Amino acid sequence: MKLKLILLYVFVILISFGLTSFFLDKNLEENSLSNIQSSLISEAYLIENQISVESLKRGDVFSLDALVKILSPKIKSRITIIDKGGKVLADSERSPQDTLKMENHFSRPEINTALAGGKIGIDTRFSRTLGIDMLYIALPIKDNNQPLGVLRLALPLGDVQKTLSTIRKIVFLGLLLALGFAFVLGYIVTTRITRPINRIIQVSRKFSEGDFTHRIINHSKDEIGELSFTLNKMAQDLEDKIREIRQQNQELSAIFNSMIEGIIVVDKTSRIVSVNPAIEKIFGILNADAQGKTFLEAVRNNEISEIINNVLTQGKSLSVEVTLVLPGHRIFEVNAVPIFENDSVNGCLVVIHDITEIRRLETIRRDFVANVSHELKTPLTSIKGFVETLLEGALDDKENNRNFLKIIQNHAERLNSLVNDLLSLSYLESKNISLEINDVNLSRVADEVILGFGSQLRKKRIEVVNGLAPDILVKADEERIKQVFTNLIDNALKFNREKGAIKIYSEEFNGKIRVIVEDSGIGIPEKDIPRIFERFYRVDKARSRELGGTGLGLSIVKHIVELHGGMVGVESSEGSGSRFFFTLLK
Amino acid sequence: MKNSTKVIIIEDDKDISSLIAYNLRKAGYSVEQVFDGYAAAKELRSAYFNIAIVDIMLPGLNGFDICSQIKNSDNPSRGTFVIVVSAKTSPQDKLYAHIMGADCYFAKPFSVAILLDAVNEVRDMQNREFIINQK
Structure with a gap:
């Protein structure tokens, strides 16, 4: 140059x-x-x-x-x-x-x-x-x-x-001088021109490397100055744009990383571009390991791989429910969407939504409805059937008519308590329940409840020991706590043996009061313990019905205690009794 | 008005079981009552019953299992007419019961009179078939 x-x-x-x-x-x-x-x-x-x-x-x-x-x-x-x-x-x-x-x-x-x-x-x-x-x-x-x-x-x-030759000599000498002068002047001028250009080259090289911290300092009014100004402005604009893009990327990646839904991005050859932490957790793989591999290589799941292939070949989004057996039994809603670039499929975005919990809750609700209908229909069947039988002539059957009426009475009562329990449950489960929290003397409440069971206790000759200190106060809704005691003592009574015992006492536990209701009854088989607080779960269905249980008592206890911010539990060994406990705030 | 038709009632609710039993006995049937799935399976293997009245929700084997056992086994109970009596009332349950071998489906709460009519009808039908086979 x-x-x-x-x-x-x-x-x-x-x-x-x-x-x-x-x-x-x-x-x-x-x-x-x-x-x-x-x-x-x-x-x-x-x-x-x-x-x-x-x-x-x-x-x-x-x-x-x-x-x-x-x-x-x-x-x-x-x-x-x-x-x-x-x-x-x-x-x-x-x-x-x-x-x-x-x-x-x-x-x-x-x-x-x-x-x-x-x-x-x-x-x-x-x-x-x-x-x-x-x-x-x-x-x-x-x-x-x-x-x-x-x-x-x-x-x-x-x-x-x-x-003439003298003149020529002078001209020639002049020419040499002019050339020398031109050379020197050229050198100076070009240096003056190329120095800022070199500086521009240096700085723009930095720009191309992504370093926008430098600026070209040239305030001259000529073309070079204008070029410098334009380059500086371009660098500033680029820097702003890049910062904006980086910020957007950060936002996107924050969303990408924090989403509960699993996200997989694959290219058109089904190779993984990126997966988010949710996917890492679901399939037990690492993003770094998965990148570049085909989906089937990284995650050995044929079903999802098929979905991806379908989307890539047909260019239509798909939504499929997939059940995963390993690493754990889970149900996923897999939504796969093609990524288009210039009207051709260039990849696929897979969003995996874990619907195990939704499905589980749906199943529970469905089971509950089925259970309720079964529990209501069973006593109804007896009532309706025996009334019909009595009307059809059994009224004159002296041997059985009283017995039939007794059965009808029993079932009517069972229906009544079932309806009451269902209403309690639905009230406890409704979001707008309000507790009347006061200082409640536990010992007094327990005494009142025990008094209500008097005749039944005497009949089975069961002794109840109220070991609660008379000065223990808890923050609770008295009526609800009464219901908790009623249901627990009712259970302890029903599943107790003749001349058995029920002990009620408390202990301090992590700054809370833990109340224990202990019986000397038949106990609960170990396999049933995890489900004992579920609605309508009964260890022995026939026996429970015989004893007039609705299968909702413990479920109601659990709800009430949890509404008070406490927790319930049970320790039991078959044949030697159970210890039900619940915690309340002091 | 004694007749030779044998009925087995497979129902875990003792009151419902005795309700059906009382009415059938009064109508002259010979009635057997079992209260869980395993006992029912055992009973069905050892004796022949003309009619089985089966609940679905049973402890042990459920009613569907009992249906299929009755219809697919080599034991004497094959040919038993199966009447399902259940609180399950969804079309799926009814269809499934029929696939598994139920001949007739009563939803709880049922009318005792109608159940009795059905049992009588089955008895008459079976008697006619018996006479035809004898001829």
Whole structure:
């Protein structure tokens, strides 16, 4: 770049200088030659006047010779007089004897022009006689328009040429100087131009590497300054855009990473581009390991792989429910959407939604509805059937009619308690339940409840020990806590043996009060313990019904305690009794 | 009005079981009562019953299992007419019961009189078939 500019400078100087000096030289040479010619011609006219026609006619060599010898030094030119035949009559440079020996000059171009054409003959020629370039002027000498001879003046051109070569030398020297100057100037100018350009190159290289911290400092008003300003503005815009994009990316990746739904992005060859942490958790893989692998390689699941392939080949989104057995039994809703780029499928976005819990809750609800309908229909069947039987004649069957009525009564009562429990449950489950929280004396509440069970306890000869300290107060809704005690004591009573015992006591547990209701009954098989608080879950269905249980008692206890911010549990061993406990806040 | 038709009642609710039993006995049937799935399976292997009245929700084997056992086994109970009596009333349950071998489906709460009519009808049909086979 720099060298190119310098060479261009030199080239321009060379051309302009060369052309100027060429024309100058040419002009100068022609000018000086024509000057000399015209002055020589006027001298020739002057001399011609002094030549007597008579002596020329006579061929008076001596008088002519004397004339040329006098005039020649005065005009500093060689003078030659030639007759009309071309014979030299007198020459300023020769003696009369030598003159006669000189060759005939008729063939010389200037003489010929003068004699044959009667005009002034001019010629520049190398004179062999003198050994230098000579200018010849031949003037015809006429008498009554009859040519008598020729007067020739000759001037050596040595001086003219010397002057010209001096001028040429000066021009050449000037040229060299100009070239040198051009080189230096070119160097300085190009350096001045290229330095900011180099700086721009450096900074823009940094820009291309993504480093926008630098700016080009150039406040000049020229093109370079404008370029710098534009580049700086571009860098600023780029930096802003990149920051914006980075921020958007961060937001996106935050969403991507924090989504509960699993997300898989695959390219058109079904190779994984990215998976989010939810996927890592679901399939037990790592994003770093999965990237670049096909889906089937990374996650050995045929079903989802098929879905992805379908979407990639057909370009239509799919939504499929997939059940996963490993690493755990889970149900997923898999939504696969094609990613389009220029109207062709370029990949696939898979969103995996874990609906195990939703399905589980649906199943529970469905089971609950089925259970409720079964639990309601069973006593209804008995009531309806026995009433029908009695009406159809069994009323007169003395042996059975009372028994049938008793059965009807039992079932009516069961229906009643079932409806009550269901209403309690639905109230407890409704979101807008409000508890009347007061300081509740647990011991007093337990005593009241125990009192209500008096006759049943006496019948089974079961002893209840209320071991709750009389000063324990808890923050609770008294009516609800009464219900908890009622249901737990009811269970402890129902599943107890004859002459058994029920103990109620409390202990401090993590700053809370833990109340324990312990019985000496049949206990709960270990496999049933995890489900014992579920609605309608019964260890022994037939026995529970016989005892008038609804299967909802413990479920209600759990709900109430949890509404109070506590928790329930049970420890039991089959045959030796159960310990139900619940915690409440002090 | 004694007849030789034997009926087995497979129902875990003792009151419902005795309700059906009382009415059938009064109508002259010989009635057997079992209260869980395993006992029913055992009973069906050892004796032949003309009619089985089966509940679906049973402890042990459920009513569907009992149906299929009755219809697919080599034991004497094959040919037993199966009447399902259940609180399950969804069309799916009814269809499934029929696929498993139920001949007739009563939803709880049912009318004792109608159940008795059905049992009588089955008895008459079976008696006619018996006479035809004898001829």
